[in-house]
Amino acid sequence: MTHSPHDAELRAAARHFTRRRFLTVTSAAAALAFATNLPAAHAAEADPASITTDPFTLGVASGDPLPDSVVLWTRLAPVLFEPGNGLPALAFPVSWEIARDDRFGRVVRRGTTLAHPEFNHTVHVDVRGLDADREYFYRFRTGPWTSPAGRTRTAPPTGADNSRVRFAVVSCQYYIQGYWTAYRHLADDDVQAVFHCGDYLYEGPVNSAGGIRAYPAGTLPDAVNHEADTLARYRLHYALYKSDPDLRAAHAAHPFVVTWDDHETENNYADEHGEGGVPPEEFLVRRAAAYRAYWENMPLRAPQQPDGPDMRLYRRMHFGRLAQFDVLDTRQYRSVQAPGENWQPPHPAAFDPARSMTGDAQERWLIDGWRRSAARWNVVPQQVVFSERRDQPTPDYLCSHDSWDGYRASRERILAGAETAGVDNLVVLTGDVHVHYGFDIKRDFTDPASRTLGVELVGTSISSGGNGSARPANYDRLFASNAHLKYYNGQRGYLRVTLDPSHLRADYLTVPQVTTPGAPIAVAASYVSEAGHPGLVPG
Template sequence: MAPKSQQTPADGHDGEMLAAARHLNRRRFLTVTGAAAALAFATNLPAAGAAAAAELDAGKITENPFTMGVASGDPLPSSVLLWTRLATRLFEPGNGLPAKNVKVRWELAHDDRFTRIVRRGTELAHPEFNHTVHVEVKGLDADRVYFYRFRTGDSVSPVGRTRTAPANNARISEMRLAIVSCQAYHDGYFTPYTHLAGEDVDAVFHLGDYLYEYAVTAVGGKRAYTDRRLPALFNRETVTLEDYRLRYALYKSDPDLMAAQAAHPFVVTWDDHETENNYADETPENDVPPEEFLVRRAAAYRAYWENQPLRRPQRPDGPDMRLYRRLHWGRLAQFDVLDTRQYRTDQAYGDGWKTPGPESTAESMTLPGLQQERWLIDGWKASRAQWNVVPQQVTFSRRNNPDGSGTLSMDSWDGYPASRERILAGAEAAGVENLVVFTGDVHVSYALDIKRDAGDPDSRTVGTEFVTTSIASGADGAAHPSNHAAYLARNPHMKYYDGRRGYVKVTLDSEAARGDYRSVDYVTKPDAPLVQGASFVSESGNPGLTPA
């Protein structure tokens, strides 16, 4: 498969040839290299008999193994997913533990002192999964807060707080959530997470770039105020499974991130940097053979699943992983969580900001892949929710370049207008009245009206897009970047633009969707205070943002 600069969209017979090439690439993935074969092992829990494999006496773990804290995710009406990872030595391959199973006890309670235990059990932390633990606790009450913790040997984890979703048919008056994205460790401290940990929200949606593949220096890049010295193994780009596992250890050791993940259940999806910048399906950023890139993708996907609070259906199979999925919050909201990296057509014109043309406007261009497009639209047809929410990665609405050049981002939905039109037509045909899109990626905050015709600012408004800035990526930002006035002038459907770091708190109720933009003025120094930004509402049945 050609590198990005040489590729054109597939159509007709070319599409069949591309599908055949993908099949061949996967065969090569499984057979060409020993590394590929090693990564392609089944990702179910170790096979029958493995439970009787060598087991480490937990009493021999004398150092704290809960150095990455705890997390929970994907709340269902009767179930929660609990996560932790054992590591006595964060920055060593193997976590400082031998290649043996470790027995981990878990408890779920109604109170944070664990006087009213609801469920308890034991799970094995397998070395095959880097001693990560995923516990699916079932049979719980709907719409209820719980507390959880893990134990192994004499060590006890921090206490986490989680909750179940309301029953699918429940009439819910309100849901509060937050959206976050883009946390480059080397660009600064994760201070927004400390503030988010104290927010009263039901869930946090992470929209991608949970980590970055780029090298991190011994002083942690721009984290110059810390006395932590990092080993040289971080000062290289992540490529192997060991690289990605170690990078998650670095990120998850951040105390601000640990606080937020202990405080709220997370719903996660990836963007590009969890694997490699701006990759598209099997096409890497650089001129690397597809089967070689698939080895890297398999490593990245495996480490992602290991280190996120994800359920069993999301376990990867070699270089493939079904991450898109659907969650509900009673009758109030349906969340269709997208994956816009794994199935997309390669970016037109070699990526970047380019003038639209036949390559980018071709009907064959798809951002989520045709199967995921159909899944999304079919889900809308069956939806009974008041709000249909799409957490995803890249900017959905038109963004005209503020420099007046007429160029558009080929990596966002502007580079895939046919795909966006199919989505909007599907929403219209399904009778979706309250469409809300959550977006990350761009390291700035936007509030946008979604127009039925993206190129016509006078066309009908059909939804609302809340774009969250980064947690740290891009280092210190500014409330009004240099292109602030030009951006707003050339995009009248853009109601807000802010370049600082932070997150968006979103409230959904029977009357409106409200977005409250929260930010900090700096991240290259710790402990920045929270700044309350602008707030916007979109009325139910009357899409279009107005200041709150």
């Protein structure tokens, strides 16, 4: 899908408007400040000794590990639920250091950067010159304050014949629908990275009791009891979400690789089309605010910094020769959904080759990357269910038109591209649907005997949907409707995936409840897929 001249005009107008309204530095100046750790040209610098309350209330994070680099993140926020975080509109110097040991006796890199008010006093440091496949510890300082320490890990060397990659898959953390206990357990798990497949934030209001968390009345301020639809409100929502102690623990323990779904902006949006039918030029202004707040609060590099309503989030990472990760964005470039309700009979628009889930440029990037890949496993972290999913085993079945079932011609091109590129071990990672699934990816989903091209591992939500059930009401019906469905569980938790040269292993971890904190976690099931002979079997 390509954008028309009218689309370009809308984006230019939104970019101009958002810059005038809330972007107080140009994208070029901001990028320069990030890349060189220099202040924007007009920023006045503050004395960090003037900060009288701990500013590291949102913890620390790292992300996007490369063989020689990781991104370090923090945000100065001594007062959480005020515009500006309780700080004046000045830039505060923040020092950072990264060490081989948790006591910081062997510091290998250190420096100082500025937390700019233009970026809501967030800090992104792209640390270079690190050793590959090594654990590191990092922390920040400003004035008399020292942040909690974080732990991170670089990727294996490019081209290395590494013997194992282990990572977690998470998604969908709705604050008002439960505690994020799974993150506390994930913090203690043995993984090299965490892939977040979207819905890090929900745009809906949060009442003073935190919804199902049922805090004492008035615990949370009225400032977050509004839908996030402006930059200020998105920033406040991120302050609330990132204040969760279990999420902070997971971020401090592992590097995250993030991509978004819809709720970081608005439910079920598609490109320039919002859910409420507002004019595209208005929705793009909201999208620009959402994208800016997302970048500010995620451990992302300068190339991901948004330009008004546009942000290049799809990107590629390598973990030696064992795994190539192609992180997708299936929201920003997609064609608008087929008309009608989300679940409906297959619509003719789903088969229209002019419609796309990824947009033309991202589709070419993905397939070209597969053609050049030398990895044993080609892994695609993305947002919505890729495999066909029918709700009943009859010709009048319904399907989700917000998922790839609503973009069948687009899915067919992706599958044909994988086949032509000779991808033998395709692994799709998915969030969105608040359940654990395991699918075999069929070359033709209508023919159970067709070739299996790979597997799709769908990780359940952290809290969205409440406690859930190990055997949801539609359990038998879904298995009867989808021969390629191999596993289904509706509880909360996360997914752990281990790759080695011969096998993939998927551990589906669940907690019994999220309506009360502190639940135990257990492996509900494990499945394996053999390299060169894809297909999920109990393991």
